[in-house]
Amino acid sequence: MKALDRKLLRDLRLMWSQALTIALVVASGIGGFITSLSAVDSLSLARDQFYAEGRFADVFASLKRAPDSLVESLREVPGVADVQTGIDAMVRVELAGVADPIIGQLIGVDPRPRPA
Numbered sequence: 001m002k003a004l005d006r007k008l009l010r011d012l013r014l015m016w017s018q019a020l021t022i023a024l025v026v027a028s029g030i031g032g033f034i035t036s037l038s039a040v041d042s043l044s045l046a047r048d049q050f051y052a053e054g055r056f057a058d059v060f061a062s063l064k065r066a067p068d069s070l071v072e073s074l075r076e077v078p079g080v081a082d083v084q085t086g087i088d089a090m091v092r093v094e095l096a097g098v099a100d101p102i103i104g105q106l107i108g109v110d111p112r113p114r115p116a
Helices: 003-014 016-053 069-075
Strands: 088-093 102-107
């Protein structure tokens, strides 16, 4: 055994409480990191299951102008279950007594019932 190795062991024996504290801090950091990763995985899985059960759309697209004939072309794309069109706009909402700006989204609804 070399002299430096003996010195290292002697110093560790004298500073065992500091070494234990450092090991506990490192272990708790690793535990927190693993906990965070598992929480992210659980939330991602829950989101995916919620969207699948609710038959939520996988893709949204916003266009400034598009012809209505585009709807039929999009319905013919393989894997597309449904295409819904509508009009929406972002607007500034002003309320009496509220100083902060409020942004709202107006979504147009077709009054004619659509076959599902």
